[in-house]
Amino acid sequence: MIEIKDVRKTFGILAVLKGINLDVNKGELLCLIGASGSGKSTLLQCINGLEPIQGGEIIVDGISVHDPKTNINMLRRKLGIVFQQYNAFPHLTALENVALAPRVVAKRGRKEALALAQKHLDHVGLGNKADSLPSQMSGGQQQRLAIARALAMEPSYMLFDEVTSALDPELVGEVLETMRLLKSEGMTMVVVTHDINFARESADRVAFLHQGEVCEIGTAEEVIDNPQKEQTQKFLRREKRKPLEVA
Amino acid sequence: MQFQFANQGLAWSDAYFLAQGLLNTVRLAVTATIIGTLAGIVLGWLRTVSVTMRIATSPFIDILRSVPMIIQLILANSFLSILGFGASPFWFGTFALSAWMAAVTAEVVRAGLLSVPVQYRKSARSLGMNGFQELVHISMPLAFRTALTPWIGLVLSLIKDSALAGVVGYVEYMRATQILITRTHETWLLLIGAGLFYFIICYPVSRYSRRLERKIVV
Numbered sequence: 001m002i003e004i005k006d007v008r009k010t011f012g013i014l015a016v017l018k019g020i021n022l023d024v025n026k027g028e029l030l031c032l033i034g035a036s037g038s039g040k041s042t043l044l045q046c047i048n049g050l051e052p053i054q055g056g057e058i059i060v061d062g063i064s065v066h067d068p069k070t071n072i073n074m075l076r077r078k079l080g081i082v083f084q085q086y087n088a089f090p091h092l093t094a095l096e097n098v099a100l101a102p103r104v105v106a107k108r109g110r111k112e113a114l115a116l117a118q119k120h121l122d123h124v125g126l127g128n129k130a131d132s133l134p135s136q137m138s139g140g141q142q143q144r145l146a147i148a149r150a151l152a153m154e155p156s157y158m159l160f161d162e163v164t165s166a167l168d169p170e171l172v173g174e175v176l177e178t179m180r181l182l183k184s185e186g187m188t189m190v191v192v193t194h195d196i197n198f199a200r201e202s203a204d205r206v207a208f209l210h211q212g213e214v215c216e217i218g219t220a221e222e223v224i225d226n227p228q229k230e231q232t233q234k235f236l237r238r239e240k241r242k243p244l245e246v247a
Numbered sequence: 248m249q250f251q252f253a254n255q256g257l258a259w260s261d262a263y264f265l266a267q268g269l270l271n272t273v274r275l276a277v278t279a280t281i282i283g284t285l286a287g288i289v290l291g292w293l294r295t296v297s298v299t300m301r302i303a304t305s306p307f308i309d310i311l312r313s314v315p316m317i318i319q320l321i322l323a324n325s326f327l328s329i330l331g332f333g334a335s336p337f338w339f340g341t342f343a344l345s346a347w348m349a350a351v352t353a354e355v356v357r358a359g360l361l362s363v364p365v366q367y368r369k370s371a372r373s374l375g376m377n378g379f380q381e382l383v384h385i386s387m388p389l390a391f392r393t394a395l396t397p398w399i400g401l402v403l404s405l406i407k408d409s410a411l412a413g414v415v416g417y418v419e420y421m422r423a424t425q426i427l428i429t430r431t432h433e434t435w436l437l438l439i440g441a442g443l444f445y446f447i448i449c450y451p452v453s454r455y456s457r458r459l460e461r462k463i464v465v
Binding site: 048050073074076077079080081085087089090100101105106146149150153 | 369385
């Protein structure tokens with residue numbers, strides 16, 4: 001379980017998160033929606049400890065993320081994260097990309113790590129791309145590679161930071177398909193997305209962030225189909241006017 | 248009374264003398280490249296770690312990069328002698344050339360490391376790698392690609408600058424050539440020979456680097 005308690009974060013004088021309270025339960029898919037600059041991506045990176053916080057606390061399975069005594073590298077093995085910019089390491093093949101962390105961080109043997117990597121590539125449908133370099137793969141394939149790479153550390157939670165935003169529309173579907181697959185396997189996921197349709201059909205709960213605060217939270221039906229707050233209604237109206245993404 | 252120097256013209260025995268000079272140049276260049284590059288990698292990395300480090304190492308870098316090699320060699324020679332290091336001319340030359348190589352390599356390494364997009368480093372850290380693991384497995388290999396071409400340029404400079412090590416008494420190829428010129432007055436022949444020799448060692452280095460670049464470019 002991830003517990004986010006009164007988390008505050010500032011960049012200089014700019015307050016990005018103004019006291020966020022949020023729980024992520026085991027096995028659920030929580031979608032974070034909101035306008036650009038509402039703090040959703042920042043919050044995600046705080047959960048992983050990639051961004052420091054100025055107040056409050058984030059607790060993952062009873063361990064405080066920002067406590068200086070916490071072994072953050074150990075904790076990060078529980079938290080897989082996939083970014084908006086597909087960040088496949090360009091000097092490694094797909095297989096090596098996935099095998100690297102198991103080998104270096106989890107100290108598995110080379111053979112074992114490669115076998116594990118192949119398994120995870122197969123899982124996201126990239127089994128035949130094992131020897132390709134990221135530069136020889138499409139954006140969607142690279143993003144699935146990033147998912148496989150995070151999964152290879154066998155995390156308890158997966159964090160997705162607008163993973164389809166940088167993709168060409170025709171490549172969005174395959175990535176969302178992979179995420180649905182993970183959900184069907186019971187993975188706990190926190191998904192930052194602009195894709196309202198994905199949130200509606202897949203999320204157990206949806207949280208709408210507005211100017212660094214959780215404005216509204218509830219099931220997808222409650223928040224997306226029947227929003228109570230004015231800001232949420234405004235945001236959703238704006239989003240619906242955008243052309244539909246091919247999903 | 249008239250007297251004459253013995254062996255005034257070029258003789259076959261001089262070829263042996265030149266070959267020794269050639270060997271000395273290669274020894275000097277290879278040693279200084281290895282020591283200078285290793286030191287430069289550490290120094291360059293240190294310069295990316297913090298502002299304090301960058302400021303602390305700046306005088307070393309700036310002085311070595313801006314003062315002509317021949318002055319550095321003479322100063323290193325005097326300085327080390329005053330300190331009582333009775334080293335051989337080879338080590339004086341190696342010391343000065345390595346120090347220069349370290350300073351210029353450090354900047355190339357620093358630029359290479361800074362060119363690594365932050366998202367790769369973030370990804371690596373998010374997988375649980377610590378800073379050192381990230382450096383070794385991600386930043387260093389990626390920086391290597393950027394740094395290779397300028398670094399080869401530095402190696403070529405170093406090979407040519409090693410010709411100045413004669414001023415500290417090290418008889419490398421250029422010094423050997425000068426000695427023979429003084430005796431034989433065969434200036435043209437010997438200098439063309441020396442130029443050709445430097446070309447022959449530098450050209451394969453730059454050719455090989457071009458091949459290597461093509462291989463690792465992504």
